[in-house]
Amino acid sequence: MKRFILGLAPVLAVSAVAVTGLGMGIVLAFSLIISAGLVSLARKHLPEIMRGAVSVIIIAGVVTLVQAALFYLLPDMSSSFGIYLPLIAVNCYIYYTALIYGEGEAQGSPESSRTVLMAGLFIFLASIFAGLVREIAGRGAITLTLPAGGAGTLDLMKLLPPGVSISPAAVFIMPAGGFLVAGLALAFFQHIYKKRA
Numbered sequence: 001m002k003r004f005i006l007g008l009a010p011v012l013a014v015s016a017v018a019v020t021g022l023g024m025g026i027v028l029a030f031s032l033i034i035s036a037g038l039v040s041l042a043r044k045h046l047p048e049i050m051r052g053a054v055s056v057i058i059i060a061g062v063v064t065l066v067q068a069a070l071f072y073l074l075p076d077m078s079s080s081f082g083i084y085l086p087l088i089a090v091n092c093y094i095y096y097t098a099l100i101y102g103e104g105e106a107q108g109s110p111e112s113s114r115t116v117l118m119a120g121l122f123i124f125l126a127s128i129f130a131g132l133v134r135e136i137a138g139r140g141a142i143t144l145t146l147p148a149g150g151a152g153t154l155d156l157m158k159l160l161p162p163g164v165s166i167s168p169a170a171v172f173i174m175p176a177g178g179f180l181v182a183g184l185a186l187a188f189f190q191h192i193y194k195k196r197a
Contacts, residue, residue, distance in 0.1 A: 010084035010091060011127045012178030017143050018131035023077050024084070025127025029120035031066050032092045035059040036116040056093055063089040126185075133181050138172030 011028060015021025039055045046054055067085050070078040078085065135142055141155045171177050 008091075008123070008126060008182065010081070010087050011123065012130060012182055013084050013175055014081055015127055015131040015178055016134050016138065016173040016175075018128070018135045019143055020077070020080050021127040021131025021134070023074075024081060025124040025131075027066060027070065027081075027085070028088050028091065028127070029124045031059075031063050031088050032123065033116060033120045035062045035092045036113075038062065040113075056089075059092045060089045063092065129185070130178060130181050134172045134177050138168050138170055138174075138177060140166070140168040 011021060011024050014024050035058060038058050042054055042058060043051050063086065066088075067078070070081075070085070132142070136156060171180065
């Protein structure tokens with residue numbers, strides 16, 4: 001579990017709105033899976049001394065292409081990611097090395113491919129969770145964006161019974177709110193893990 005938390009900083013930083021967290025989760029998971037596949041293919045044909053440097057170049061190249069595609073296809077989403085989009089390259093390298101070497105799996109093996117796919121799925125789900133929790137707790141609403149370009153807001157405070165009043169906690173929509181959500185989620189999973197043991 002702890003190895004999956006490595007590199008979630010961009011997701012946590014931009015997930016104050018669920019839609020942006022979802023977008024960053026997709027971008028990070030896609031970049032990780034494509035980078036891991038390309039690195040696995042290239043590593044088989046390189047001397048060991050060059051593998052680390054070539055891995056970094058491949059990952060940075062994939063992230064740069066993803067960044068360019070986002071800038072061209074979804075400029076608003078790209079600008080909402082800000083500086084955190086280029087940081088995905090560092091996070092993909094951290095994930096890839098931590099996952100593969102931490103598990104002791106041979107690179108390019110079915111086990112390592114499954115591990116990387118599971119990490120990509122975890123990143124995607126964590127980004128959705130973080131975005132929803134932060135937006136609901138910090139704004140009391142969920143921003144809905146439609147594929148056709150329209151947007152709306154679902155105000156959850158209007159769904160409360162009459163006489164019940166809850167004020168959103170603004171700390172959740174600040175950058176520190178992402179780490180607060182991550183810490184609370186980790187504490188919850190540790191609690192469940194200890195109960196099972």
